[in-house]
Amino acid sequence: MSKLTDIMQRCQALFEDLHFNAVKEWKAAVPGRKAIGYMPIYVPREIVHAAGMLPVGILGGGDQMEVIQGDAYYQSYICRIPRSTLELGLTGRLDCMDGMLFPSICDVIRNLSGMWQILFKDKYVRYFDVPQNFEDGIGGEYYVHELQVLRDDLGKLAGKPVTDEALRNSIAVYNENRHAMRELYAFRSEKPWQAPTAEVYLVTRAGMLLPPEEHTQLVRDYIAAADAEKRPRRDNARIALTGSFCEQPPLGLIKSIEMSGCYIVDDDFMLIMRWLMDDVPLAGDPLVELSKAFLHRSVSTASKWENKREDKGQYLLKQVKNTAAEGVIFAAPSFCDPALLDRPMLLDILGKHKVPYTAFKYAENTGQMAPIREQAGTFADSIKLWSAA
Amino acid sequence: MSTPIQMMPSSAPKKKPAPVQKEDSMLLQKEMINRNYHELATAHDDGRKIAATFVPGNLNELLMCFNLARSLPETNALQNAMRKRTGKMIMDAERDGHSEDVCTYVKADLGMMLEGDIGPTGEPLPKPDVLLLSYTGCFTFMKWFELIRQKYGGETVMLHVPYQGDGKIAPNMRDYVVKQIKETVIPTLERVSGVKFDIDKLRQYMRESQKAEENLVNVLQSAKNRPSPIDGYFGAVYYIGPIFTAFRGTPEATKYYEMLWSEVSQRVREKKGPVTPEGEIAEEKYRLIVEGPPNWTNFRDFWKMFYDEGAVVVASTYAKVGGVYDFGFRHDADRPIESLAEYCLGCYTNLNFPQRIDMICKYIEEYQADGLLINSIKSCNSFSAGQLLILREVEKRTGKPAAFIESDLVDPRYFSAANIRNRLESYFQMIKQKRAAGAAVVH
Numbered sequence: 001m002s003k004l005t006d007i008m009q010r011c012q013a014l015f016e017d018l019h020f021n022a023v024k025e026w027k028a029a030v031p032g033r034k035a036i037g038y039m040p041i042y043v044p045r046e047i048v049h050a051a052g053m054l055p056v057g058i059l060g061g062g063d064q065m066e067v068i069q070g071d072a073y074y075q076s077y078i079c080r081i082p083r084s085t086l087e088l089g090l091t092g093r094l095d096c097m098d099g100m101l102f103p104s105i106c107d108v109i110r111n112l113s114g115m116w117q118i119l120f121k122d123k124y125v126r127y128f129d130v131p132q133n134f135e136d137g138i139g140g141e142y143y144v145h146e147l148q149v150l151r152d153d154l155g156k157l158a159g160k161p162v163t164d165e166a167l168r169n170s171i172a173v174y175n176e177n178r179h180a181m182r183e184l185y186a187f188r189s190e191k192p193w194q195a196p197t198a199e200v201y202l203v204t205r206a207g208m209l210l211p212p213e214e215h216t217q218l219v220r221d222y223i224a225a226a227d228a229e230k231r232p233r234r235d236n237a238r239i240a241l242t243g244s245f246c247e248q249p250p251l252g253l254i255k256s257i258e259m260s261g262c263y264i265v266d267d268d269f270m271l272i273m274r275w276l277m278d279d280v281p282l283a284g285d286p287l288v289e290l291s292k293a294f295l296h297r298s299v300s301t302a303s304k305w306e307n308k309r310e311d312k313g314q315y316l317l318k319q320v321k322n323t324a325a326e327g328v329i330f331a332a333p334s335f336c337d338p339a340l341l342d343r344p345m346l347l348d349i350l351g352k353h354k355v356p357y358t359a360f361k362y363a364e365n366t367g368q369m370a371p372i373r374e375q376a377g378t379f380a381d382s383i384k385l386w387s388a389a
Numbered sequence: 390m391s392t393p394i395q396m397m398p399s400s401a402p403k404k405k406p407a408p409v410q411k412e413d414s415m416l417l418q419k420e421m422i423n424r425n426y427h428e429l430a431t432a433h434d435d436g437r438k439i440a441a442t443f444v445p446g447n448l449n450e451l452l453m454c455f456n457l458a459r460s461l462p463e464t465n466a467l468q469n470a471m472r473k474r475t476g477k478m479i480m481d482a483e484r485d486g487h488s489e490d491v492c493t494y495v496k497a498d499l500g501m502m503l504e505g506d507i508g509p510t511g512e513p514l515p516k517p518d519v520l521l522l523s524y525t526g527c528f529t530f531m532k533w534f535e536l537i538r539q540k541y542g543g544e545t546v547m548l549h550v551p552y553q554g555d556g557k558i559a560p561n562m563r564d565y566v567v568k569q570i571k572e573t574v575i576p577t578l579e580r581v582s583g584v585k586f587d588i589d590k591l592r593q594y595m596r597e598s599q600k601a602e603e604n605l606v607n608v609l610q611s612a613k614n615r616p617s618p619i620d621g622y623f624g625a626v627y628y629i630g631p632i633f634t635a636f637r638g639t640p641e642a643t644k645y646y647e648m649l650w651s652e653v654s655q656r657v658r659e660k661k662g663p664v665t666p667e668g669e670i671a672e673e674k675y676r677l678i679v680e681g682p683p684n685w686t687n688f689r690d691f692w693k694m695f696y697d698e699g700a701v702v703v704a705s706t707y708a709k710v711g712g713v714y715d716f717g718f719r720h721d722a723d724r725p726i727e728s729l730a731e732y733c734l735g736c737y738t739n740l741n742f743p744q745r746i747d748m749i750c751k752y753i754e755e756y757q758a759d760g761l762l763i764n765s766i767k768s769c770n771s772f773s774a775g776q777l778l779i780l781r782e783v784e785k786r787t788g789k790p791a792a793f794i795e796s797d798l799v800d801p802r803y804f805s806a807a808n809i810r811n812r813l814e815s816y817f818q819m820i821k822q823k824r825a826a827g828a829a830v831v832h
Contacts, residue, residue: 073777075795077490077767082774104552107528107770113554114742115775118782127554127741132524132531132547133569139549142565305524305531305547309538337770340488341495341532345539347486361490 004225007218011202014209015251018065018088022209024096026054034157036124037097039085039112040246041105041303042275043128044147044290046174048101049212050166051154056097057208057270060084063250063365073115079335080363081247082112089120098157099124101150105246105303106338124157126150132305134295143294147287167286175279177212180219182274185266187223189323192263193233195226197241198255204270237380240266240325242316242346243332243339245301249362256369257329260377261384265323268301275299302338313349320355326383329376330359356383409666409689414649415627421645422468423510425459425635430512432458438582441517441537444711446525446550446733448574450594450638450720455582459635460517462533466497468509470685470799478504479800492529493768493800499536516541519581521574525550526710526738527771546577550733556741558734566730592722594638599722601632602714604646608653609715612703613756616673618656620663621756622702623692626683633711638720665696674699675820678752680706680745680779681764681772684796687804691796694806694813703756706748709737716748738771746782753787759820761791762813768798790823792816 014022027033035054038045045055061067061084069090070083088094100123102113113127129146131139155161184203188195203222207215241257245268257264276293280286300306300315320328328350332339343359350357358379360372411419432439440457442448444464452459469475478500479493485503487496501507501514508514520534522545531547538545548569551562575586608628612621619625628649636642656662662670666689677695679702684691695702712718713735721728733739740748749761761783765773780791794812797803 073775075765075767075773075777078770078774102554105528108774110528110552110554111742111770111775114745115778117741117743118746118778127552129551129554131565132549133565133573135572138565138568138572141568142551142561145561302532303528305522305549306535307547309542309545312535312539335490337491337529338532340491341529341536343488344486345536348539361488 002225002229003221004229007222007225008199008202011199011206011218014206015202016064018061019093020056020096020209023054023056026211027096034098035096036099036101036154037094038101038272039103039105039109041103041271041301042130042298043101043103043272044150044294045212045272046167046170046280046286046290047147047151047154047162049170049173050162051151051158052166053098053154053158054211057272058085058088058094058097058100059205059208059248059270060364061087062248063252063367067365077335078108079247079333080365081333082108084364085112086115086119089116097123099126101126101128104129106336108337109246124153126153130294134307136292136295140288140291140295143291144287147290151287164286168282171280171286171289172282173212173216177207177216177219178274178276178279180216181207184219184223185274187227189265191227192236192238192265193231194229195223196258197264197267198251198258199226201251201254201269204273207273208270234261234263235384236261236263237383238263238265238324238326239329239380239383240264240316240319240323240327241329241331242268242319243330243336243343243359244269245271245339246336247333247364249331250364250366252369253331253362253366253372256373257376260373261380262329262376265325266319271299271301302342313346316346317349317353317355327356327358327379329379330357332359332361334361334363410664410668411666412652412664414645414652417645417648418627418630421631421636421641422464422634426508426510426512426514429458429460429508429514433515438518439515440519440521440578441534442521443523443525443527443530444633445527445736445738446523446548447633447637447711448521448523448548448570448729448733449635450591450598451570451574451729452521452578453594453638454586454590455578455584457519457578457582460514461634462498463494464634465501465509465514466494466799467685469497469501471688472509473686473801474509475500475686475799476801491768492533493798495529495533495536497799498533499540502537502541517543519543519578520545521578522547523550523733524548525733526552526736529771544577544581546574548574548733550739553734553739553741553744556744558731562734563727563730566733567726570726570729588725591725595720595722595725595728597640597643598638598720601637601642601646602712602719604650605629605632606714607650608646609704609708611653611657612701614657615757616660616662616670617676617701617703618653618661618663620665620692620695620702621708622679622683622705623665623688623695624663625705625708629708629711663701665692667693667696670696670699670701672699673701675817676701676703676756676758678702678704678749678756678758678761679764680749680761680776682707682710682766682769682798683764684766684804685799686797686801687806690806691804691809694810698813698817700813700817703758704752706737706745709748711736713737713740742775742778746779746786749779749783750786753783753789758789759824760789760816762816763791763793765793765795766798767795767803768800790816790819792819
């Protein structure tokens with residue numbers, strides 16, 4: 001078997017394992033280890049890591065898990081990720097998590113934090129708020145305090161305080177991981193035929209479960225292995241995919257888009273892996289540096305306030321430009337307020353800049369791929385056949 | 390005292406509407422709301438600037454310091470819904486690219502703008518000069534003002550109010566809101582309005598607020614009486630109107646709440662039930678707590694399903710969406726900015742789930758309610774996501790029956806009268822059975 005096959009088999013196995021065996025194994029290797037789950041989009045994993053714990057991304061149950069108990073807590077018009085996440089919790093699959101972090105992304109995830117407090121009373125649960133004011137002296141001050149609370153809480157849970165030295169070490173580890181992720185995304189953008197997004201997705205997703213040091217190596221191994229493969233280059237349309245930052249599409253949907261004649265050259269899956277856009281400095285107060293990185297050097301997405309009208313959509317336009325994307329697919333989960341309320345604004349801006357786009361909705365358990373393949377295929381054809389004219 | 394008046398004309402009145410019973414305070418409330426729409430329509434001609442801001446966490450007293458006319462987008466949407474105008478507005482917004490999945494308040498507002506910005510009373514509703522985004526307890530607010538700004542431009546100022554994830558207001562949270570008010574909100578409002586901030590004016594408005602808040606609490610808590618003299622949900626939406634919108638801090642609001650309390654205390658003395666559009670409820674058969682906003686498109690039909698059965702809502706969480714006053718909060722003129730921050734942080738939808746459940750359980754006990762009814766709103770994830778857990782927890786903790794119905798705020802497509810009526814009838818049966826079972830155990 002080739003190196004690439006080995007890597008992909010491992011990533012696929014991690015993706016399919018809804019019992020989080022990799023986390024259990026990591027914990028079992030050293031008695032006393034703890035794991036902290038987090039939901040999309042962003043939490044400062046550096047603090048969890050510095051506390052000696054494993055940060056674990058919880059992205060719902062996907063399309064391989066039947067949701068029974070979780071559905072009993074939600075009306076039909078609520079998106080799927082909270083119900084499948086509850087299903088994971090209520091069926092004991094998340095018992096290996098010693099705590100859960102619920103970031104500020106939307107009202108559904110926000111309310112899920114309180115539900116978790118009620119349903120899983122023995123676990124550490126924190127709603128992790130992030131500032132929508134981006135001034136260091138206002139939002140920054142608030143955020144540093146929030147980071148400190150998390151640091152203190154995790155220190156208590158770990159039984160020892162989280163030191164500045166440990167934080168700096170963890171920041172360095174995650175800086176390196178983000179380097180590797182940027183390399184991966186640059187590689188795919190440069191040679192999308194060598195790095196299909198179905199693979200890039202799985203490699204990235206492995207970073208939700210593996211310790212960052214191990215994941216960094218995995219990413220680099222993948223790039224080397226994928227680059228060494230002989231793969232045919234197709235005349236596909238280069239597209240950027242956006243809107244999928246929380247509930248994840250089924251893997252089959254990503255494959256369907258690619259099979260329809262699109263190369264996905266940028267996306268917003270698992271944004272936490274690339275949330276901070278450059279290195280967090282190791283000198284200075286680590287919490288202040290994490291705060292500054294969040295306030296001034298993090299990606300734009302629907303759950304973040306855009307202070308100026310003229311800045312709206314600029315991040316997406318930059319993604320399009322930097323990756324030479326020929327069009328945008330706006331793929332959002334059904335009932336996703338942040339994505340769907342953002343959609344008209346982003347599509348309007350794309351239209352004004354003459355960037356072709358198409359839009360559809362999905363759920364993590366969407367089963368019918370044919371309509372999506374047809375829509376994406378028609379979109380790719382329209383780019384290839386008529387865009388130049 | 391109550392006075393018969395004519396229902397407001399709907400867009401396509403086919404037959405003469407039935408006369409509606411309203412208390413004098415309801416008439417005064419209507420007059421105040423209409424006057425505010427007129428002020429908005431003429432603000433620019435009068436040399437005034439307009440601010441739009443949301444109900445939860447609104448800084449009405451502060452906005453008045455800058456002589457800004459105040460427009461509340463949710464109120465505009467619900468007023469339009471009560472006049473049967475929002476169905477078309479929502480469909481217009483959907484044709485303009487807005488998803489069928491998202492908040493219908495937003496789509497009704499954007500639809501109204503697409504249709505030429507005619508407000509609920511038929512007068513023009515000019516574009517606001519500043520959007521004060523009090524980001525309190527609802528994620529959608531942020532997108533709502535981004536959408537308006539994107540389409541129509543205008544200045545926007547963000548006031549981020551952190552969520553009470555831990556069930557308390559930490560000093561850090563309050564300091565953050567205070568800092569934003571002082572360093573971002575006030576300078577922006579000064580610039581937009583051209584008026585310098587005067588803290589003594591703010592204090593004066595807050596003293597008025599406090600008087601109105603005292604009387605509002607008296608009114609809401611009068612429902613602890615048997616029979617309840619008010620309906621704490623359908624009636625309360627009238628009572629909260631002035632204080633949750635453009636009038637908190639005004640002498641008119643103070644007068645309104647004095648008058649309201651006087652009416653209600655008279656009803657208490659006379660042991661009268663609530664006034665409904667068809668007159669007084671003769672017999673109070675069921676006392677309910679309601680969680681969730683009402684449906685506005687069929688408000689009267691919805692209410693009728695309750696009063697026809699002798700069901701009175703004695704307390705509701707919706708009546709706390711613009712301020713939780715019955716647990717002690719009052720605007721404090723001695724700490725004006727801090728108090729504004731605490732007000733924002735304390736609004737109902739900014740409370741976490743355990744707090745919301747505690748509040749409902751407390752209401753059930755203190756108001757001697759028969760049970761909880763949840764009106765789950767399709768549009769409103771802030772209220773709705775997780776309500777089924779609230780239902781289970783409240784049943785578990787109180788032993789009282791709870792029921793669940795579904796509708797929407799302002800989208801008439803999501804109001805199914807037959808379904809709701811069936812569920813309510815079953816629920817009332819359930820309460821009866823529980824009572825009978827309880828009585829059997831006692832005897």
